[in-house]
Amino acid sequence: MTADPLAEIVTLLQPSASFSKLVEYAGRWRIRRDVEGRPVYFAVLEGECRVVGANQPPFIVRAGDFVLSPSSNRQVIESIDAPPHGVDMLPVELGEGRFRVGRTSAPVNLRMQVGVCSFASPDAALLVSLLPAMVVARGEPRLATLMQLVGDETRQSRPGRELVLERLLEVLLIEALRCGADTASVPSLARGITxxxxxxxxxxxxxxxxxxxxxxxxxxxxxxxxxxxxxxxxxxxxxxxxxxxxxxxxxxxxxxxxxxxxxxxxxxxxxxxxxxxxxxxxxxxxxxxxxxxxxxxxxxx
Structure with a gap:
């Protein structure tokens, strides 16, 4: 039987969900993420924003886009009109699984489903090195659907929860890696299999x-x-x-x-x-x- 390199790498990583949340953004804002190398992913549901990653030019994401950073340590996400300095903010919890960034009096200009997961494999750093540092998939509604399933499962205590989450995350990561637009320009295993x-x-x-x-x-x-x-x-x-x-x-x-x-x-x-x-x-x-x-x-x- 012929092996699937991408599926084997993702399966060996043993992904597990840390959290998944719906985040609303209002006014002018900027979020700096430092998640200690844990994979970050998000689906843009409404609006647009700017993403600034390490060692790459900033880019704009809009409704329908999905971003995956398998090994991102530092990442800045900001409103399109954010000034160079002075608007760093932290999310404020509104309710279970729902957060807001920005002034409560300002109109919401962006909604995203945001997730952070972890890789249980002791070889995570070695395996992640075979993947692109960041993947952007555009116009793939299945990714937002998969994120919603991950979020729903995260907030429930159903039998088999951990196994279901692991399998959902495997599918989510594989789907993002194989359809990400930016994999065409970044050397990686994901580019090699295409x-x-x-x-x-x-x-x-x-x-x-x-x-x-x-x-x-x-x-x-x-x-x-x-x-x-x-x-x-x-x-x-x-x-x-x-x-x-x-x-x-x-x-x-x-x-x-x-x-x-x-x-x-x-x-x-x-x-x-x-x-x-x-x-x-x-x-x-x-x-x-x-x-x-x-x-x-x-x-x-």
Whole structure:
């Protein structure tokens, strides 16, 4: 069965909802978010605003747009007419799951459904590095619907709540990543899977991580010359093919080691290493500790 790289990455991240809320904005306002690397996402229901992210030019989002920041530490969202200084504000709770930003006497000029989630995977930083820093999807009403479902589930205490939330967030993240307009310009896995040549190599790596892949083998999967494939992969995905393969193998190895279901030689074989010693050396160099210690500490945690 052919693997789906994007679905595998999102599933390994183990997303869980921290909160989802409806926020109304009025007058001139500015919000500065520092969420310690936790993923932030929002759907614009009415109005428009300006988003200022780190290391990228500001952009405008409008009703029907969806923004996902898988690893955003700092982000500014402001009204279109916000002055350069002096209007930083904090949301005020109006009721369960409903907040307001700005003066209560001013007319509402923006409504958004805002969510923050977390990734339970210990490998989150490694996996998120394969995703774009910010995704903007325009005119995709399914994303707002999914956010509404996440919000409803967050506020209820139904049986199976955590599992339902995890699955809803997986679908939400995958949908945002595969339809985001900005993924076309930012090197990432999401951009790689939309490339009709590179996706063949990516799927091959994910389907058969134990195979002794070389750049030439992967280029053949993509029906390209070795040099053309290497340059295109590096440009589109954002890192060389063998570095991507190593990152993916180490993520799989960490997951297998944490379960403690397999001995180190078995883990080595499953992620493409011919001997336990070779695997142990590569793992220690990449992770910073030997696999035996990681398995012990990971299981204890």
């Amino acid at each position: 490339d009709d040549r590179l996706v063949l190599a990516l799927r091959a790596m994910h389907t058969r991580p134990a195979h002794g892949w070389t750049v030439a083998d992967l280029a053949a999967e993509a029906a390209m010359s070795r040099s053309a494939f290497f340059a295109r992969f590096n440009r589109v995905v954002g890192l060389p093919p063998m570095e991507y393969l190593l990152t993916w193998r180490m993520a799989l190895a960490k997951r297998l080691l944490r379960t403690r279901e397999f001995a180190i030689p078995q883990v080595a074989a499953r992620v493409g290493y011919g001997s336990a010693s070779t695997f142990s050396t590569a793992f220690a160099r990449h992770v910073g500790m030997p696999p035996a210690r990681y398995a012990r500490d990971g299981a204890a945690g």
